[in-house]
Amino acid sequence: xxxxxxxxxxxxxxxxxxxxxxxxxxxxxxxxxxxxxxxxxxxxxxxxxxxxxxxxxxxxxxxxxxxxxxxxxxxxxxxxxxxxxxxxxxxxxxxxxxxxxxxxxxxxxxxxxxxxxxxxxxxxxxxxxxxxxxxxxxxxxxxxxxxxxxxxxxxxxxxxxxxxxxxxxxxxxxxxxxxxxxxxxxxxxxxxxxxxxxxxxxxxxxxxxxxxxxxxxxxxxxxxxxxxxxxxxxxxxxxxxxxxxxxxxxxxxxxxxxxxxxxxxxxxxxxxxxxxxxxxxxxxxxxxxxxxxxxxxxxxxxxxxxxxxxxxxxxxxxxxxxxxxxxxxxxxxxxxxxxxxxxxxxxxxxxxxxxxxxxxxxxxxxxxxxxxxxxxxxxxxxxxxxxxxxxxxxxxxxxxxxxxxxxxxxxxxxxxxxxxxxxxxxxxxxxxxxxxxxxxxxxxxxxxxxxxxxxxxxxxxxxxxxxxxxxxxxxxxxxxxxxxxxxxxxxxxxxxxxxxxxxxxxxxxxxxxxxxxxxxxxxxxxxxxxxxxxxxxxxxxxxxxxxxxxxxxxxxxxxxxxxxxxxx
Amino acid sequence: xxxxxxxxxxxxxxxxxxxxxxxxxxxxxxxxxxxxxxxxxxxxxxxxxxxxxxxxxxxxxxxxxxxxxxxxxxxxxxxxxxxxxxxxxxxxxxxxxxxxxxxxxxxxxxxxxxxxxxxxxxxxxxxxxxxxxxxxxxxxxxxxxxxxxxxxxxxxxxxxxxxxxxxxxxxxxxxxxxxxxxxxxxxxxxxxxxxxxxxxxxxxxxxxxxxxxxxxxxxxxxxxxxxxxxxxxxxxxxxxxxxxxxxxxxxxxxxxxxxxxxxxxxxxxxxxxxxxxxxxxxxx
Numbered sequence: 020x021x022x023x024x025x026x027x028x029x030x031x032x033x034x035x036x037x038x039x040x041x042x043x044x045x046x047x048x049x050x051x052x053x054x055x056x057x058x059x060x061x062x063x064x065x066x067x068x069x070x071x072x073x074x075x076x077x078x079x080x081x082x083x084x085x086x087x088x089x090x091x092x093x094x095x096x097x098x099x100x101x102x103x104x105x106x107x108x109x110x111x112x113x114x115x116x117x118x119x120x121x122x123x124x125x126x127x128x129x130x131x132x133x134x135x136x137x138x139x140x141x142x143x144x145x146x147x148x149x150x151x152x153x154x155x156x157x158x159x160x161x162x163x164x165x166x167x168x169x170x171x172x173x174x175x176x177x178x179x180x181x182x183x184x185x186x187x188x189x190x191x192x193x194x195x196x197x198x199x200x201x202x203x204x205x206x207x208x209x210x211x212x213x214x215x216x217x218x219x220x221x222x223x224x225x226x227x228x229x230x231x232x233x234x235x236x237x238x239x240x241x242x243x244x245x246x247x248x249x250x251x252x253x254x255x256x257x258x259x260x261x262x263x264x265x266x267x268x269x270x271x272x273x274x275x276x277x278x279x280x281x282x283x284x285x286x287x288x289x290x291x292x293x294x295x296x297x298x299x300x301x302x303x304x305x306x307x308x309x310x311x312x313x314x315x316x317x318x319x320x321x322x323x324x325x326x327x328x329x330x331x332x333x334x335x336x337x338x339x340x341x342x343x344x345x346x347x348x349x350x351x352x353x354x355x356x357x358x359x360x361x362x363x364x365x366x367x368x369x370x371x372x373x374x375x376x377x378x379x380x381x382x383x384x385x386x387x388x389x390x391x392x393x394x395x396x397x398x399x400x401x402x403x404x405x406x407x408x409x410x411x412x413x414x415x416x417x418x419x420x421x422x423x424x425x426x427x428x429x430x431x432x433x434x435x436x437x438x439x440x441x442x443x444x445x446x447x448x449x450x451x452x453x454x455x456x457x458x459x460x461x462x463x464x465x466x467x468x469x470x471x472x473x474x475x476x477x478x479x480x481x482x483x484x485x486x487x488x489x490x491x492x493x494x495x496x497x498x499x500x501x502x503x504x505x506x507x508x509x510x511x512x513x514x515x516x517x518x519x520x521x522x523x524x525x526x527x528x529x530x531x532x533x534x535x536x537x538x539x540x541x542x543x544x545x546x547x548x549x550x551x552x553x554x555x556x557x558x559x560x561x562x563x564x565x566x567x568x569x570x571x572x573x574x575x576x577x578x579x580x581x582x583x584x585x586x587x
Numbered sequence: 588x589x590x591x592x593x594x595x596x597x598x599x600x601x602x603x604x605x606x607x608x609x610x611x612x613x614x615x616x617x618x619x620x621x622x623x624x625x626x627x628x629x630x631x632x633x634x635x636x637x638x639x640x641x642x643x644x645x646x647x648x649x650x651x652x653x654x655x656x657x658x659x660x661x662x663x664x665x666x667x668x669x670x671x672x673x674x675x676x677x678x679x680x681x682x683x684x685x686x687x688x689x690x691x692x693x694x695x696x697x698x699x700x701x702x703x704x705x706x707x708x709x710x711x712x713x714x715x716x717x718x719x720x721x722x723x724x725x726x727x728x729x730x731x732x733x734x735x736x737x738x739x740x741x742x743x744x745x746x747x748x749x750x751x752x753x754x755x756x757x758x759x760x761x762x763x764x765x766x767x768x769x770x771x772x773x774x775x776x777x778x779x780x781x782x783x784x785x786x787x788x789x790x791x792x793x794x795x796x797x798x799x800x801x802x803x804x805x806x807x808x809x810x811x812x813x814x815x816x817x818x819x820x821x822x823x824x825x826x827x828x829x830x831x832x833x834x835x836x837x838x839x840x841x842x843x844x845x846x847x848x849x850x851x852x853x854x855x856x857x858x859x860x861x862x863x864x865x866x867x868x869x870x871x
Contacts, residue, residue, distance in 0.1 A: 049871075215870040225866045231858040233848065234666060257861055258848040260665050265691035269658040272651065276631065276662025279649055280670065281855025284662070302652050397863050403855040428855050429629050429647035429663075430670040437641075437648040440634075448597050448642050449650065 029070035030093025046165040051207040081497030152191030159205040219383035222354030224249035226361025231400030234282035236273040242381035243315040267292035287313030304344035309368035327571030328382035330544035348522035352496025355394040383494035414445040422465030476520025485512035486537035498574035606757040606783030617767035635677035637704035654684025693747035706785035714788035742822040750775035752835040804832035
């Protein structure tokens with residue numbers, strides 16, 4: 020029978036929810052399972068309840084689903100809040116010191132410090148490592164991959180910590196191994212091609228590094244911070260200048276200054292921070308400075324739901340800034356797309372000398388997906404601009420047929436490089452000559468005509484000619500793909516059309532992908548159907564029905580199917 | 588010394604008599620004396636009459652938006668530490684719109700020069716109060732006079748251990764050239780505020796007004812710009828007597844030293860192939 024198991028690990032902030040989830044998830048991946056886990060760090064309940072939901076299967080996973088088969092509870096709240104989600108065979112693994120009330124008749128495994136690491140001062144290690152072992156014991160998964168991971172993870176904490184971890188994990192495995200299991204993973208075998216577990220933002224950061232990123236400036240803001248951290252942790256090894264700015268305005272202006280100076284530069288933020296960045300967005304466009312901006316969405320307006328997810332800023336990034344100027348907007352749906360689109364973002368920014376957005380969200384950023392290394396191909400970074408000829412005056416904004424002017428860097432040759440936020444003459448100096456203004460404005464916007472030919476970014480799934488199409492963008496790819504899969508399996512032919520390259524809008528490609536559609540449903544994590552509006556504006560096509568969600572929690576296939584009832 | 592004509596830029600749009608003219612002359616003189624070629628120096632400016640300063644020179648120029656000269660200049664420095672970088676701002680630009688960046692720059696100590704053109708008024712928008720307008724200064728927008736005291740930016744810089752803090756006067760060109768030269772050769776963040784009369788919109792703080800008040804601080808017997816408390820007193824002195832010259836100096840590590848990647852040279856020369864297989868190693 021197909022394996023499809025949901026493990027929920029919950030507790031208070033600081034208790035070790037993540038310390039359990041990561042080694043456990045990696046051990047399952049090494050053993051051959053496909054894993055996807057979402058993080059939910061809600062803070063509406065006093066004490067700061069948070070949980071990770073780990074879905075485990077024997078086939079590729081694209082989305083989280085509802086329900087819980089195995090509840091790992093580090094505190095009473097976790098049991099109280101999630102016991103109703105437990106499946107009929109569901110089992111609870113709990114910290115015996117903190118959980119006192121369990122639902123009657125439910126199989127449970129108690130983890131007590133004195134049983135796991137008697138007579139030690141191991142603190143949280145006992146229950147955390149014990150829980151990892153217990154989950155694997157219950158699922159009949161061998162202990163070896165976990166022990167290797169715990170050894171790797173805690174090597175720098177000293178031999179004592181490693182020993183405690185191994186001992187507690189082994190004891191937890193024994194304790195739970197005796198229990199009746201909701202599901203056996205005994206038949207899994209380690210994959211031939213090693214698999215990796217990676218989040219959307221981690222993959223995006225690696226893509227940026229592969230593209231040659233060597234300067235990043237940013238101000239911390241959830242959920243964008245995980246991109247900044249992922250680069251920051253690797254900066255020393257790969258030679259990246261990381262500067263934490265005093266605010267988002269400084270962050271983007273620094274990145275623009277660095278890019279003008281020849282760095283491969285990136286900045287990023289989330290919606291509220293991007294409000295502060297918009298003036299300098301126009302500066303990048305006007306000075307034709309290459310710039311990659313990550314905008315990682317969370318529900319707004321204003322502070323909104325700071326740690327939750329939404330796709331509510333598409334309109335914002337499309338239209339932010341005064342005046343007309345060219346930009347590109349890319350919105351990855353999976354870590355592999357995040358990697359590839361980060362590489363593409365730098366290439367487009369460099370070649371077309373304009374701002375390029377990587378539009379992500381909390382769900383994309385924090386969710387860990389299972390991938391193979393083959394999905395992350397080697398990358399040849401775009402070369403840096405080189406000094407031009409020694410003779411003759413240099414025009415930074417020379418008028419050209421495609422609007423792209425030869426770009427030189429300051430300090431690498433005899434020419435001076437003059438860039439200006441004012442309207443300017445081809446040599447970069449400010450002007451109020453209105454005829455020049457028209458020529459320059461046309462030149463900048465002319466870049467779009469070539470740029471649009473490089474965009475496509477359409478992923479399709481399901482029954483290719485089905486009359487029912489579910490269209491979506493960005494992080495909704497996984498849940499929609501699975502909903503479409505379930506529709507087809509239940510006898511309703513359906514297809515998915517996912518857009519990851521949104522601006523300049525690949526009008527011809529999208530129209531072709533939607534051809535033959537009799538019923539178009541747009542699935543978006545926002546309240547007004549922002550892609551639907553863009554689609555209508557660019558193609559004249561529009562949704563017959565909208566499946567929207569803006570409560571801050573990510574889509575599940577179940578939610579999408581429920582919302583489709585009566586409309587298909 | 589290099590010829591001054593080397594630095595000629597486009598034709599100026601400043602008002603005749605503007606305090607920016609003697610500043611431009613003194614700055615060219617400093618560049619020529621230090622033999623800094625136009626292609627070795629970047630001027631970053633914002634918005635205001637000071638924002639046009641780099642256009643009237645020959646040099647690398649980044650004329651950005653209001654208040655944001657410092658972050659752009661810091662970004663450019665971090666991209667290419669071989670480039671001499673000068674941020675040119677006005678009193679409204681740097682002390683008003685971009686105040687947070689000044690605070691952060693004082694902490695960071697980037698190896699660049701910040702020149703603040705201080706005319707105590709908003710010229711480009713035709714005569715409103717600036718953060719340095721004196722209390723009681725009357726404008727069309729503040730007809731009863733500015734109700735609060737001016738920002739003592741140099742005192743702020745001393746309090747935050749700015750590594751080189753000075754004031755110049757556009758009416759004392761020779762002295763100003765010397766200050767520009769010191770600022771350009773200082774290792775670390777050099778803040779040079781220049782009193783620069785606005786002949787169109789400030790009828791109070793005129794050349795004559797400043798001439799009656801400014802004095803060279805280095806002429807004061809025994810003055811030691813490394814004496815923090817003394818420097819603080821001088822930085823706050825404003826009224827009948829206004830000190831010009833180097834007010835404060837302190838040796839501090841620079842921002843550039845905090846970034847090991849820069850030891851390998853300009854970032855434009857460091858765009859290298861990074862094996863994806865190695866990037867992925869942490870995730871198996």
